[in-house]
Amino acid sequence: MLYKSIHSVFASFALAGLVTPVASATTFPVKPVKIVVNTGPGGLVDLSTRLIAEKMSEKLGQPVIVENRPGGATLIGTRAIKNAPADGYTLLSTAGTVTILPAVKRDPGYQINDFTGIGPILRSPLLMVTSGSGPYKTLADFVKRASTNPGKMSYASGGVGTTTQIGAALFIKQAGLDLLHIPYNGNGPAIPDVIAGRVDTIFEAYSSGAPQVKSGTLRALAVTSTVRLPNLPDVPTLQERGIKDFSYYLWTGMLAPKGTPQDVVSRLSEALHYALDSKELGERFRSDGAEPMLMQPIEFNQFLQQEASYFEKVVTELGIEKQ
Structure with missing residues (x-):
């Protein structure tokens, strides 16, 4: 059943601690890195990205700047990164919507293979x-x-x-x-x-x-989680209330333009993992009901492709017409 597939994907990838990334470029970065958030300020993607950026800056030795570029149901910011130089200095932070919109838009202006994954950030x-x-x-x-x-x-x-x-x-x-x-x-x-x-x-x-x-x-x-949340213990899961096998999570992640050098991707992934391994951020995310996610770039790219295929099927099943 489609409703189970997203849960099985998370079970196999999202919470696994994985090996250390391969050696990264010694010359990157030599200037500030910019992360574009394709939503407005104050939401989950924006807040989590700003926390991550601060920690990534420590590891990279350069400022990591966050810029909000909302609009067009996230398409404006997403398209901007697709067309940005593939040098690792301009990244995209997004929710899983990035894998859904190609299934619901006649002309989204991108496909998921226009990007290369740095890694996921969290799920909620x-x-x-x-x-x-x-x-x-x-x-x-x-x-x-x-x-x-x-x-x-x-x-x-x-x-x-x-x-x-x-x-x-x-x-x-x-x-x-x-x-x-x-x-x-x-x-x-x-x-x-x-x-x-x-x-x-x-x-x-x-x-x-x-x-x-x-x-x-x-x-x-x-x-929508599989179990009740510790901070809201009186709120039941949908499964408990008779919606069989239902679980659904919003996830966020970081992408770069397609063609970004692999050694640069590895360096950015290393910095992202450094941030996610922070005890301080882990506690902050969990207090907000979220869980840090750890994947290597190759696995995150596989995950993105699986999500895109999954939502193509879901959109068809739900009868959502392309706009």
């Missing part, structure tokens, strides 16, 4: 949230209302083809529901409408959704 489950003052106290309440009102309830997302939209759509299909999709330009602009009850639900990354759940402005109905 999603929270299914609704208004903290709304009528849905449990997932059962939500499903019952949606089942008796097909097409009348709604779910928000950060846009067609984003990881949050696909996660929600997979749940809706497996639960046998009919909800109206309302896409926004990112999850951030959608959250106020969910809080106000103008949209019934959204799937939100734990790191950005949990503070509002704890403050009471949002209510978490379920989490």
Whole structure:
């Protein structure tokens, strides 16, 4: 079943400690490295990249600058890196959306093989949230209302083809529901409408959704992880609530333009692993409900190809038309 495949991929790659990278270029870098984040400031990709960049700078001996380049459902920043010089000085930090958009866009302006992977950063489950003052106290309440009102309830997302939209759509299909999709330009602009009850639900990354759940402005109905989260022990998994074998994670990673020299890729991978091995960052990520991911570049490239193929099948199964 498709819903199992992403979990099996993570089980085989994501949390394995792997061997040290091969020897890196002795002359790289000789100037600052720039990481372009293809989303706006304040989200999971942006915040985690800034933490990683600081640690990578220690290892590389050069400043690592983070620049936000949002827009076009992440396409503007992604295309910019595709066309950047393949010298290791301009990188892309992105969520897994980078492997989804070629399946949902008629002209995304790139394919995943236009990049070479440096490595993943982390993975994080999603929270299914609704208004903290709304009528849905449990997932059962939500499903019952949606089942008796097909097409009348709604779910928000950060846009067609984003990881949050696909996660929600997979749940809706497996639960046998009919909800109206309302896409926004990112999850951030959608959250106020969910809080106000103008949209019934959204799937939100734990790191950005949990503070509002704890403050009471949002209510978490379920989490997409395989087990409950220690920081939200009262929030059940979707599996617990009858969505059989369901697990779904948002992941983030770092890419370079295709053609970047392998010794430079190795040097960058070494710096990324140095950052991810930091006890300080590991504790920070885990406190935010995320798990650091460790892969060598060759394995990350295999993972990217598998993800792209997986989402081609998922998009077809969900009946999402290319835009």
